[in-house]
Amino acid sequence: xxxxxxxxxxxxxxxxxxxxxxxxxxxxxxxxxxxxxxxxxxxxxxxxxxxxxxxxxxxxxxxxxxxxxxxxxxxxxxxxxxxxxxxxxxxxxxxxxxxxxxxxxxxxxxxxxxxxxxxxxxxxxxxxxxxxxxxxxxxxxxxxxxxxxxxxxxxxxxxxxxxxxxxxxxxxxxxxxxxxxxxxxxxxxxxxxxxxxxxxxxxxxxxxxxxxxxxxxxxxxxxxxxxxxxxxxxxxxxxxxxxxxxxxxxxxxxxxxxxxxxxxxxxxxxxxxxxxxxxxxxxxxxxxxxxxxxxxxxxxxxxxxxxxxxxxxxxxxxxxxxxxxxxxxxxxxxxxxxxxxxxxxxxxxxxxxxxxxxxxxxxxxxxxxxxxxxxxxxxxxxxxxxxxxxxxxxxxxxxxxxxxxxxxxxxxxxxxxxxxxxxxxxxxxx
Amino acid sequence: xxxxxxxxxxxxxxxxxxxxxxxxxxxxxxxxxxxxxxxxxxxxxxxxxxxxxxxxxxxxxxxxxxxxxxxxxxxxxxxxxxxxxxxxxxxxxxxxxxxxxxxxxxxxxxxxxxxxxxxxxxxxxxxxxxxxxxxxxxxxxxxxxxxxxxxxxxxxxxxxxxxxxxxxxxxxxxxxxxxxxxxxxxxxxxxxxxxxxxxxxxxxxxxxxxxxxxxxxxxxxxxxxxxxxxxxxxxxxxxxxxxxxxxxxxxxxxxxxxxxxxxxxxx
Numbered sequence: 001x002x003x004x005x006x007x008x009x010x011x012x013x014x015x016x017x018x019x020x021x022x023x024x025x026x027x028x029x030x031x032x033x034x035x036x037x038x039x040x041x042x043x044x045x046x047x048x049x050x051x052x053x054x055x056x057x058x059x060x061x062x063x064x065x066x067x068x069x070x071x072x073x074x075x076x077x078x079x080x081x082x083x084x085x086x087x088x089x090x091x092x093x094x095x096x097x098x099x100x101x102x103x104x105x106x107x108x109x110x111x112x113x114x115x116x117x118x119x120x121x122x123x124x125x126x127x128x129x130x131x132x133x134x135x136x137x138x139x140x141x142x143x144x145x146x147x148x149x150x151x152x153x154x155x156x157x158x159x160x161x162x163x164x165x166x167x168x169x170x171x172x173x174x175x176x177x178x179x180x181x182x183x184x185x186x187x188x189x190x191x192x193x194x195x196x197x198x199x200x201x202x203x204x205x206x207x208x209x210x211x212x213x214x215x216x217x218x219x220x221x222x223x224x225x226x227x228x229x230x231x232x233x234x235x236x237x238x239x240x241x242x243x244x245x246x247x248x249x250x251x252x253x254x255x256x257x258x259x260x261x262x263x264x265x266x267x268x269x270x271x272x273x274x275x276x277x278x279x280x281x282x283x284x285x286x287x288x289x290x291x292x293x294x295x296x297x298x299x300x301x302x303x304x305x306x307x308x309x310x311x312x313x314x315x316x317x318x319x320x321x322x323x324x325x326x327x328x329x330x331x332x333x334x335x336x337x338x339x340x341x342x343x344x345x346x347x348x349x350x351x352x353x354x355x356x357x358x359x360x361x362x363x364x365x366x367x368x369x370x371x372x373x374x375x376x377x378x379x380x381x382x383x384x385x386x387x388x389x390x391x392x393x394x395x396x397x398x399x400x401x402x403x404x405x406x407x408x409x410x411x412x413x414x415x416x417x418x419x420x421x422x423x424x425x426x427x428x429x430x
Numbered sequence: 431x432x433x434x435x436x437x438x439x440x441x442x443x444x445x446x447x448x449x450x451x452x453x454x455x456x457x458x459x460x461x462x463x464x465x466x467x468x469x470x471x472x473x474x475x476x477x478x479x480x481x482x483x484x485x486x487x488x489x490x491x492x493x494x495x496x497x498x499x500x501x502x503x504x505x506x507x508x509x510x511x512x513x514x515x516x517x518x519x520x521x522x523x524x525x526x527x528x529x530x531x532x533x534x535x536x537x538x539x540x541x542x543x544x545x546x547x548x549x550x551x552x553x554x555x556x557x558x559x560x561x562x563x564x565x566x567x568x569x570x571x572x573x574x575x576x577x578x579x580x581x582x583x584x585x586x587x588x589x590x591x592x593x594x595x596x597x598x599x600x601x602x603x604x605x606x607x608x609x610x611x612x613x614x615x616x617x618x619x620x621x622x623x624x625x626x627x628x629x630x631x632x633x634x635x636x637x638x639x640x641x642x643x644x645x646x647x648x649x650x651x652x653x654x655x656x657x658x659x660x661x662x663x664x665x666x667x668x669x670x671x672x673x674x675x676x677x678x679x680x681x682x683x684x685x686x687x688x689x690x691x692x693x694x695x696x697x
Contacts, residue, residue: 006587015695016695021603021696022603022604024696025600028688028692074536076533077691090536092533092534099530100530101528101530104455111451112451112452112455115447115452116448116451116572408676
């Protein structure tokens, strides 16, 4: 079932900045529509459609318009221009404890929300038990909301919002205050909602959760939608933007990169010996390049493209420095398809760094890889670091440089699942 | 009826369960946390009426000469005024006090004044009964005309709805509205014939007092509970009142509707 539940066409939202509140009233009631305001655009010309069953992640820096976008969709705010249509009941958790009355007890709030959302009395009794259990509030459910900690408020709000079974659920950074256990439970609940073909809009600064739960993610910056696509891609772009000093350059580069990716890596002759990834992203910031990445067996040094669970390998990287840099090191991380980092290493402070005094120098770096990854496909990110002025900065990096296909070739028929296999059965005694 | 107004009113009808639920909670909340609890809702107005009675009868040594015993005259007018003034001042700030609902986008905030009107209805009906009993004790037993009190109550509620939609929505943007309302309520107590008689004013100036819509209601309460005068005998006043009320209601719906989209930005 593919139908559009949210459609935005060239939607803009500007806040009217008034010099005093009474100007706002004068303008709203002025019979000839005289203007009393200055305009500040929080959302600029966004066009977006969301299908039923999608989990849309929204990332962006503070003040990039994420919350405004969600408020527009949940019709707390009205767009200044453009058209916005939303089909189905929206339940929005916009701010911590919003929509809940701080004077009422938790239980009274549950009843109130139930009647606002038109839930019949007899269904309510059942739901209340479920909500109290899920929110882990226990006796506190009889205390006024204002005495709750922020975590408790978030738990109650989340339990309420999800048990009312909205067609569209909007979560604005609400899970960040819950503890890790609750977050896991919440994700499970969200996955259940998603499996029921409900739509979720999800704002988070936690990149891992965006990558793991969303089916698509968009990046907002300064009220504009810079990017829409795979969550991992979007998050990468976002991190790039976030950490770079020259944001304009990053955006320009990204726009260029939308054209077919032009890789600067020049592999040795036997190109097919590593699996090239479609999503490879090569970013050169300073005068240094990552020339080649290869995976070799530890014993014989042969290049391989498929790795066996339980074997040892060498990751060999050739870097090329056009200029002299001190403290050159290469960090890398291995992530799974959802972008979750399984392992990473940064030898930056280890002393095993290179002080390169020459121009035009190549280095070979070798890393040991004990492949305890479970059978699946993983991706390698590499970052070349070096001193630029007083700071140790990224000289260039490659996201999704190489795909590591791992198979389980062992014959003991133990089923190894998860991301890594660390546990082995060795003995059974009576 | 323009479709905008029709939609406004239909929306309210669809929310009746929510209104009931909110009104119940609102009533509970008024006495939550106090020892005497619900008694306060009744005690404070009773004491006020008592003090007024004592001051006028003993303090000034002479109660105003009225066509009926002063206590009956005072109570029958006072209960209507207390309901009117209480709702008017409370609803002015109602959106701000329910700010948490503004963030629920699809919530019809226009029902909030109705919630207040409903939750205050319980004590009001108690006072109506009290007034009937007081009148009875003083030789004015209830009659068919007593039922008119429901007509006047309805008239008052319609007037209050229109007024509260205007004051509650504009008050968000201009805080002065609540100050103006509290002044109007204070002066209204003295300018409306609650404890004095309109007959004391020269006939040529009585029309000024009658422009006050509260006058129509307070006199109406008195007519129903005590004097047994049917409302159709005041044809001109009835016409004037409903003319003003419909105008206020129309303005209220339009002002509220036009300001509603901006609430999210200010509250």
